[in-house]
Amino acid sequence: MKPPAHILLAFAPLVVCDGLPRRAAGQLAFRPAVHTPVGQRPSGVVIARLNADAFADVAVTSDNPDKLIIFLGSAAGALGLGPAIELPEGVGASAVVAGRLDAGLSNDLAVGLQNAGAVAILLNTGGDFALAATVAVGNNPRGMDTAGGDLVVANRDSNTATLLLNDGNAVFSTMTLPAGDEPRAAIFGDFNGDGLRDVAISNHDDRTISIYLGTPRGLVAAADLFVGAGLRPDALAAADLNGDGLDDLAVATDFATVFLSTGAGFSGPVHYPVGGDGPSGITVDDFNCDGLPDIATSHADAGSASVIPNMGGGVFGGPLVLAIGQTNDGIAAGDIDGDGDPDLVVINRDANTLSLLINDSCTPIIPGDLDGDGDVDQADLGILLAFYGCVGECPGDINADGAVDQADLGILLANYGS
Numbered sequence: 001m002k003p004p005a006h007i008l009l010a011f012a013p014l015v016v017c018d019g020l021p022r023r024a025a026g027q028l029a030f031r032p033a034v035h036t037p038v039g040q041r042p043s044g045v046v047i048a049r050l051n052a053d054a055f056a057d058v059a060v061t062s063d064n065p066d067k068l069i070i071f072l073g074s075a076a077g078a079l080g081l082g083p084a085i086e087l088p089e090g091v092g093a094s095a096v097v098a099g100r101l102d103a104g105l106s107n108d109l110a111v112g113l114q115n116a117g118a119v120a121i122l123l124n125t126g127g128d129f130a131l132a133a134t135v136a137v138g139n140n141p142r143g144m145d146t147a148g149g150d151l152v153v154a155n156r157d158s159n160t161a162t163l164l165l166n167d168g169n170a171v172f173s174t175m176t177l178p179a180g181d182e183p184r185a186a187i188f189g190d191f192n193g194d195g196l197r198d199v200a201i202s203n204h205d206d207r208t209i210s211i212y213l214g215t216p217r218g219l220v221a222a223a224d225l226f227v228g229a230g231l232r233p234d235a236l237a238a239a240d241l242n243g244d245g246l247d248d249l250a251v252a253t254d255f256a257t258v259f260l261s262t263g264a265g266f267s268g269p270v271h272y273p274v275g276g277d278g279p280s281g282i283t284v285d286d287f288n289c290d291g292l293p294d295i296a297t298s299h300a301d302a303g304s305a306s307v308i309p310n311m312g313g314g315v316f317g318g319p320l321v322l323a324i325g326q327t328n329d330g331i332a333a334g335d336i337d338g339d340g341d342p343d344l345v346v347i348n349r350d351a352n353t354l355s356l357l358i359n360d361s362c363t364p365i366i367p368g369d370l371d372g373d374g375d376v377d378q379a380d381l382g383i384l385l386a387f388y389g390c391v392g393e394c395p396g397d398i399n400a401d402g403a404v405d406q407a408d409l410g411i412l413l414a415n416y417g418s
């Protein structure tokens with residue numbers, strides 16, 4: 001089948017700006033999982049800022065009654081109960097993604113409705129959410145992604161993915177992308193680095209990943225990726241794992257399976273053990289603050305999740321296995337306690353809970369600790385005074401305003417001795 005032509009897809013600029021780095025590299029370490037009850041059979045989870053404060057929040061879908069429950073992040077790292085949004089009965093709320101879908105500045109939510117063959121659009125009304133529309137997609141929508149206000153979702157029982165193109169005001173037109181057998185997830189990325197958004201779809205029963213490349217005339221199918229004999233691809237993550245500017249793919253199989261983009265295609269697969277059976281959820285973030293994106297997986301057939309660290313060049317080390325104690329499904333990363341490093345949330349379909357794992361991997365950076373030895377002392381003052389008056393990118397520019405001046409000296413002195 002010929003893939004449909006549609007409008008040009010281009011990435012929206014990244015809006016997130018968190019100011020100065022507040023954490024330095026450390027050994028991977030997480031606090032023990034803390035379990036919070038959610039509704040029945042949670043099946044989708046996302047972490048994003050959903051209300052006005054600086055802490056990332058969690059949205060979880062659950063079944064019977066179908067609803068979306070919001071949990072609010074806090075400095076203490078405890079999740080507070082936020083609003084619950086009821087969805088029409090029996091729709092089978094599944095995947096949830098967060099992003100700006102209308103002209104407002106806050107994050108909105110989209111929820112796959114697996115029994116309804118549709119995606120629900122929920123717009124942020126100031127920390128609460130209102131169902132604005134449902135958009136018909138294929139049968140049994142599962143893994144979903146959003147970028148630049150658009151959405152893409154894998155239709156498990158139609159062997160397709162649906163691309164939902166946003167007019168900027170959360171009104172969507174749809175395009176169908178043919179996929180392989182039983183697609184479980186669909187994701188955006190820019191795999192060939194041309195600035196045009198591409199799509200990857202995991203075909204569980206075919207053991208393949210379908211790749212569509214963005215072109216000025218629309219998405220064009222490229223060669224499928226084969227994940228390997230005996231392996232079945234489930235959740236997907238797209239990120240630049242080896243720092244060459246091209247998005248790569250991390251795939252939940254029986255391993256964390258990595259395909260590195262070469263620009264003209266992909267190298268791999270390389271299969272990394274994750275220390276738990278049945279990985280079904282996967283996400284990428286820099287969990288140990290060394291500047292290299294790491295991979296986290298949740299394991300449907302084991303009571304655990306894992307993080308495998310990026311050793312550089314898109315090569316990953318052995319897993320840090322995190323005990324969950326409950327069979328889990330989806331996983332998401334975000335800074336729940338607002339301390340500058342990504343924490344993890346896992347959803348547990350059989351125990352009807354979500355588990356929060358606060359990240360303790362990274363060490364705090366003390367403003368003024370210019371030599372990075374863990375304190376602010378005469379050595380740091382010496383560095384600042386040596387560059388006093390320097391304009392541009394200078395050591396000692398603590399507030400990063402492009403000059404070493406009295407403001408920086410004030411910050412250093414305020415932390416002197418700490």
Ligand SMILES: [Ca+2]
Nearest residue numbers: 190192194196
């Ligand atoms: Ca591209």
Ligand SMILES: [Ca+2]
Nearest residue numbers: 240241242246
């Ligand atoms: Ca790359």
Ligand SMILES: [Ca+2]
Nearest residue numbers: 286288290292
């Ligand atoms: Ca890292």
Ligand SMILES: [Ca+2]
Nearest residue numbers: 335337339341
């Ligand atoms: Ca954190």
